[in-house]
Amino acid sequence: MQLCPQWLGWRAMFGVAAVLAVGLGVLIAVFVPRLERKTSTRYAALLASMWQLFMRHKPLRLASAIQACVFAVFSAFWSVLALHLARPPFGLGAAAAGAFGLVGLVGVLAANLGGRVIDRVGPQSSLRVGLVCCVLAFGVLGLDGSMRGLVVGVVLLDFGLSVANVANQSMVMVMVMGLEPDARSRINTVFVTSIFLGGALGSAAASAAWAHGGWPDVCVLGLAVAILALGIHLVAKPDWGPAASAR
Template sequence: MPMPGSCEVVTSGSAARSEEKPAFVLSRGVVLLFAVACGAAVANVYFSQPLLVTMGHDLAMSPALVGSVVTLTHVGYGVGLFFLVPLGDVADRRRLVVGQLLLLVAALVVVAAARTAAILLAGMAAVGLLSVVTQTLVAFAASLAPPAERGRVVGLVTGGVVIGILLARTASGLLADLTGWRSVYLASASLTALLALVLHRVLPRHSDTPPAALRYGQFLRSTITLFARERLLRLRALFGLLIFAAFSTLWSSVALPLSEAPYFLSHSAIGALGLIGVAGALAATVAGRLNDRGLSRRTTGIALALLVASWLPLSFTRGSLWALAVGVVLLDLAVQAVHVTNQTLIHALHPDAGSRLIGGYMVFYSVGSATGAVAATSLYSVAGWDAVCALGAAFSCVGLVLWACTRHSAPDAAARPSSRTQPW
């Protein structure tokens, strides 16, 4: 009989077994392989953004139809987060990762070879759906890491995700200028196939025995049950929604003022901003180590304060590219720090349900990203860059206020990754 206040969820093994130190040795080289694979997979979601005009001209697509390329990719990604990522809790994760990567290769080839708009759109939806292998890899890495090092490992792997997002537009723009937009997807298909081969050789097999007679519908409902019963998960999901709304507010609209007076920057030059953001993403890997030391509450508060502060230099973008650079570094550092802390803490709630936890959390990430993008681009057209910065600062301030109101909440002892960690 469960103790009062405990959480009953459908899991693939006992919590005690999942917390044992895994026999597989997670070396730094393997962690870096996870990071590279995550970055390469998630980049496929963002490759199309600087290529939309060229794609439209090549396939004679209307502006509205061209815009649906990005929409369908993100819809596919959102569907995959809920329906595919949770499978990592019951399937052999190595086979699941390799299988999804090989299917992703096929989807990328379909996009590269598309001769009609219908085939392109179907291929992009499939690319988004299968790119969620990124989150399966994050959960896999977290499950292989010893509890005392889980924050550091999640920090490094998530750093790969953020770098992939930031560099995707730069890489696709440069490669398309040289050899055409189709080469972007052919190159990605080749890299993905290579990663599938390497991961098949390196990754261990699933060590837990999946539960018998577990229906897929019940399995998915258990994800909703986790959100209903775990206050920490709900709170961290809200943090994720707010920080990625702020993140998307910047990155979905910053090209607009930079392409106008007084800068008139090219698409390649604007895409190079991602290189500046990488500095913030790399610096934020420290957040994982701080979480391992029991400083997650303090790390979250400081990062959210930096996120609010980042919008001050960003508001001077029209007058100074240096101010823009400072703001980009601060914003990416803050977002990455909170994101790493979120994933480390929620995985520790139920390590044997790690894929469901991270998949469900990332649904909030998708909602936040979509909200920020739609709101920022719409607001810029009617009120300009200052209004966009005010919107981003508002998302950030709500996150900081939420942290201030909940930081003294008494956490459930069972939710602590370790005895020294403060989950809020």
């Protein structure tokens, strides 16, 4: 799919995405089972209760903030990578940006490795390792403008993001979801919504940074957000369980 902008133009990507979305909608309609409602609460009230859940539970707020930062870092990098590669000294097209996805396959291995590391050292230590890798990645990307630096930065970033994702989601699934067992779906909705808000803000901020100062500003942005996520993790230090919920 990354080849489409170079071969067919950027509009082709929207056509491909539209076809995939329609196909996914058909698959969901056909194969996802219909479940009976488990509550008589009106939909508007359920939506309002999610904000109350967010404000009531400190572990949920912290996990959501960290995950939003992680996805913002991801979006900030990948949303402007093609623009960076198109400029000197690289002068490469969109296909080259897509090829960097192959370099990022290390993240697939990292997710598997991350699960094993979590079993041994725990999710909090694993999350710390992942976030430190993200910080180091943007340090490399900002200081080394060569192709070598870009490759090393992508590997570090993808590894860090994968480990941080697995670790943070592990804490959410095991501990945060137990804050209110009857509200697990709504807690998950809050968490996932925070992820996509972070991604959208990361893309928007990266575009503004690129327009203002180019790649160096994007690296500063990514570094700042990664440090913010690490800072939240180190400073907050919640007891990831029901007892830690701030009421």
